[in-house]
Amino acid sequence: MTLNETDLFETSAEFAALLDAGDALRPFRKRFHIPLDEAGREVVYFTGNSLGLQPKTARAYIEQELDDWARLGVEGHLHAKHPWLPYHEFVTEPMARVVGALPIETVAMNSLTVNLHLLMVSFYRPMPERYKIIIEKGAFPSDQYAVESQILFHKMYNKLSFVETALIELTPREGETTLRTEDIIEAIDREGDSVALILLGGVNYYTGQAFDMQAIAEAGHRKGCVVGFDCAHAAGNLALKLHDWNVDFAAWCSYKYLNAGPGGVSAIFVHERHARSFDLPRFAGWWGHDKDTRFMMGPEFRPLAGAEGWQISNPPILQLAALRASLEIFDIAGMPSLREKSEKLTGYLEFLIDRVDHQRISVITPRDPAQRGCQLSIRVQNADKDLFDRITQNGIAVDWREPDVIRVAPAPLYNSFADVYRVVEILRDCLR
Numbered sequence: 001m002t003l004n005e006t007d008l009f010e011t012s013a014e015f016a017a018l019l020d021a022g023d024a025l026r027p028f029r030k031r032f033h034i035p036l037d038e039a040g041r042e043v044v045y046f047t048g049n050s051l052g053l054q055p056k057t058a059r060a061y062i063e064q065e066l067d068d069w070a071r072l073g074v075e076g077h078l079h080a081k082h083p084w085l086p087y088h089e090f091v092t093e094p095m096a097r098v099v100g101a102l103p104i105e106t107v108a109m110n111s112l113t114v115n116l117h118l119l120m121v122s123f124y125r126p127m128p129e130r131y132k133i134i135i136e137k138g139a140f141p142s143d144q145y146a147v148e149s150q151i152l153f154h155k156m157y158n159k160l161s162f163v164e165t166a167l168i169e170l171t172p173r174e175g176e177t178t179l180r181t182e183d184i185i186e187a188i189d190r191e192g193d194s195v196a197l198i199l200l201g202g203v204n205y206y207t208g209q210a211f212d213m214q215a216i217a218e219a220g221h222r223k224g225c226v227v228g229f230d231c232a233h234a235a236g237n238l239a240l241k242l243h244d245w246n247v248d249f250a251a252w253c254s255y256k257y258l259n260a261g262p263g264g265v266s267a268i269f270v271h272e273r274h275a276r277s278f279d280l281p282r283f284a285g286w287w288g289h290d291k292d293t294r295f296m297m298g299p300e301f302r303p304l305a306g307a308e309g310w311q312i313s314n315p316p317i318l319q320l321a322a323l324r325a326s327l328e329i330f331d332i333a334g335m336p337s338l339r340e341k342s343e344k345l346t347g348y349l350e351f352l353i354d355r356v357d358h359q360r361i362s363v364i365t366p367r368d369p370a371q372r373g374c375q376l377s378i379r380v381q382n383a384d385k386d387l388f389d390r391i392t393q394n395g396i397a398v399d400w401r402e403p404d405v406i407r408v409a410p411a412p413l414y415n416s417f418a419d420v421y422r423v424v425e426i427l428r429d430c431l432r
């Protein structure tokens with residue numbers, strides 16, 4: 001490849017600085033704690049897809065609840081500055097804005113895989129003629145385990161061999177690394193009559209591919225299937241419109257792009273049209289019970305309308321406090337602006353990686369910005385974890401996924417164009 005003058009300027013550190021200078025979201029970086037390396041320098045952090053960074057406000061928000069607990073004991077449920085009884089409601093509307101939901105469609109509760117199970121209790125109801133589940137081959141292992149164990153749980157399929165016929169795994173074409181939308185739709189058209197549930201990741205954690213959730217939901221519904229998404233890698237990353245896209249249900253965690261801390265509370269989406277489907281089977285607990293009569297402690301379960309009706313237990317307030325701190329930042333920045341910056345940041349990363357022009361590396365994430373979030377997955381030929389280790393030793397946080405992929409996820413809230421410039425410089429050096 002020959003570089004022309006423009007290429008030379010666009011691959012310079014000055015150009016990265018220029019992009020940062022024009023970035024309206026740049027001030028948001030100051031709202032986060034950036035980890036330091038052993039030499040005391042800020043780590044160039046690209047692992048917000050695993051654990052997002054800590055908002056500086058999180059500590060005060062958590063301390064508020066610790067103080068109220070110390071001061072008030074059980075009275076905190078009603079008299080804390082932010083009362084614990086309705087505490088999960090404080091995050092409902094901001095969370096709904098992040099994923100394009102109505103407030104009645106979302107609630108923060110439990111952990112992600114637990115929520116997938118709870119949602120499958122309601123939304124995976126296999127019948128003799130319609131019992132299959134469509135997932136992507138190479139789904140996040142927890143999702144794979146959850147789905148297979150749900151299939152086994154339904155008694156009529158209590159033999160392992162059944163998993164093979166009940167589970168349809170979508171596989172890319174020979175020689176390709178990601179799925180084509182047309183192939184997903186074609187599989188739904190072909191198999192749909194026997195499919196009870198389609199459950200895909202909104203963004204695949206490994207390849208970084210974003211699925212066309214609207215088209216998939218439409219195709220699934222045409223065939224009478226329920227359509228759900230695991231949005232762990234999509235929430236806070238893509239500008240989701242779960243309501244408009246007519247998705248039946250979704251769940252995601254809050255510790256990745258949503259920056260709510262390790263073990264952060266998960267959230268679910270249940271489309272408004274199921275808000276009053278009280279006949280759906282569900283695993284019940286008191287927090288899903290009608291609020292007006294919850295404390296009468298009556299024997300009969302009366303579920304709340306909407307996503308709240310899927311709650312079971314009273315939620316962890318300290319974790320929710322961190323989530324509150326984080327979602328406030330999302331509200332100030334706004335998902336449309338974040339997504340706009342994210343496309344530029346990742347496009348810039350792609351541009352620079354392409355110019356490293358090294359035979360050993362290739363980007364497996366789709367080239368079309370509409371088919372990816374912020375993450376690029378870089379395949380390294382002759383799987384060389386040493387390369388990854390050397391990158392890490394240079395103060396860069398990226399991650400390694402077996403057998404041969406480095407994931408780089410620039411988060412628009414706290415990553416800069418200079419960060420992107422730096423990771424590619426280090427990558428180029430380490431490849432030499």
Ligand SMILES: *Cc1c(COP(=O)(O)O)cnc(C)c1O
Nearest residue numbers: 111112113140142205230232253
């Ligand atoms: C991160 C992630 C999980 C993690 O599940 P937990 O229940 O939160 O431990 C599950 N599924 C997907 C797709 C993920 O990306």
